[in-house]
Amino acid sequence: MRLLTLLILFCLALPAHAEGFISRLLHKPVPGGVAVVDLGPAANAPSVRYQGKPVLVIHEDQQRWIAIVGIPLSVKPGTAQVQVAGQPRSFTVSSKHYVEQRITIQNQQQVNPNAKNLARIERELAEQTRAYQQFSARQPSNLLFDRPVNGPLSSPFGLRRFFNGEERNPHSGLDFAANSGTPIKAPAAGTVILIGDYFFNGKTVFVDHGQGLISMFCHLSAIDVQLGDELPRGGVLGKVGATGRATGPHLHWNVSLNDARVDPAIFIGAFKP
Ligand code: ZN
Numbered sequence: 001m002r003l004l005t006l007l008i009l010f011c012l013a014l015p016a017h018a019e020g021f022i023s024r025l026l027h028k029p030v031p032g033g034v035a036v037v038d039l040g041p042a043a044n045a046p047s048v049r050y051q052g053k054p055v056l057v058i059h060e061d062q063q064r065w066i067a068i069v070g071i072p073l074s075v076k077p078g079t080a081q082v083q084v085a086g087q088p089r090s091f092t093v094s095s096k097h098y099v100e101q102r103i104t105i106q107n108q109q110q111v112n113p114n115a116k117n118l119a120r121i122e123r124e125l126a127e128q129t130r131a132y133q134q135f136s137a138r139q140p141s142n143l144l145f146d147r148p149v150n151g152p153l154s155s156p157f158g159l160r161r162f163f164n165g166e167e168r169n170p171h172s173g174l175d176f177a178a179n180s181g182t183p184i185k186a187p188a189a190g191t192v193i194l195i196g197d198y199f200f201n202g203k204t205v206f207v208d209h210g211q212g213l214i215s216m217f218c219h220l221s222a223i224d225v226q227l228g229d230e231l232p233r234g235g236v237l238g239k240v241g242a243t244g245r246a247t248g249p250h251l252h253w254n255v256s257l258n259d260a261r262v263d264p265a266i267f268i269g270a271f272k273p
Helices: 003-011 021-026 115-132 264-268
Strands: 034-040 048-050 056-060 064-068 078-084 087-093 101-104 160-163 173-178 183-185 192-200 202-210 211-219 236-239 250-257 260-262
Touching: 003 078, 021 034, 021 056, 021 064, 021 264, 034 056, 034 078, 048 260, 064 078, 064 183, 064 250, 064 264, 115 192, 115 202, 115 211, 160 202, 202 236
Parallel strands: 101 160
Antiparallel strands: 034 064, 048 078, 056 064, 078 087, 173 250, 183 236, 192 202, 202 211, 211 250, 250 260
C-alpha cells in the first residue's frame, strides 16, 4: 500500500512536459516561446489544437508523442490550455522581460505610411498571415535548426520597438549581421510557399518545414528559389540584403508555429531567458 502511495505521488510529481532531448531543448514556455506538452504513448498521433489552430505533434524517442506549441508574444503568463483530441490539457506560461530598442529611420513613410502605403501594407500582411496559417502533413526534417547564415546574432526576438520615438510592433524574428550577398540556407528541409517584395520586409521567402513550422527570411538582395520549390536542409534560398525597412544589410528570420511567431533562437540552441 505504501508503495502504491509512493507511486501515485511520483506520478503526480512528473512535469507536464516530456523529458527527451528535443523536449529539453525546445521547452521555453514564455510569451514568444515554445511549450512542449507530453501526450504519452499512443498508437497514433493525437490531434492537438491551441487557440483553435492545429499544433505540431511528433513521436519522441520512439515512445511518446509530444506537442510543440508556439506561444504568441501577446499571451499573458499563467495557465494556458491545449485541446488534445478535444480534451483540455493545461500548461504553464512563465514570464519573460523583453527590452526596448529605439531606432531612427530616415524614410518617414516607413514610420507613418500614407493611405496608399497603408493599403499595401494591409494587403501584404493578409498574404503573409495566410502563409503562416498553412498546415502541411509532412514531419519537419529536423527540429534543431541549422543557422541560416554564418554571422553573429544582432537584434534578438521580442524587442519592444520604437521607430523615431513611436512604438510599433515588437521584433518578430531574430537578426543576423552578415554582408550583402551572403548565401541564406534552409535551416531544415521545406517547401517554398510564398515569395514577395514587401513594404517592410523587402524581398522575402517563406519556407514550410511541415505541420505549421514555417520560416520567413526578409530583406534579401536576391531570391534564388521559385514558388513550390522543394529545399533540402542547407539548400540556398537567397542572399542577404537590405531591401524593405532595414538600416543596413542583415538577415531577419522569423519562425512560426501554429501561426504564432516564436523566438528562432530556441531552435538553434541560442535562447536567452
Ligand atoms: Zn529583424
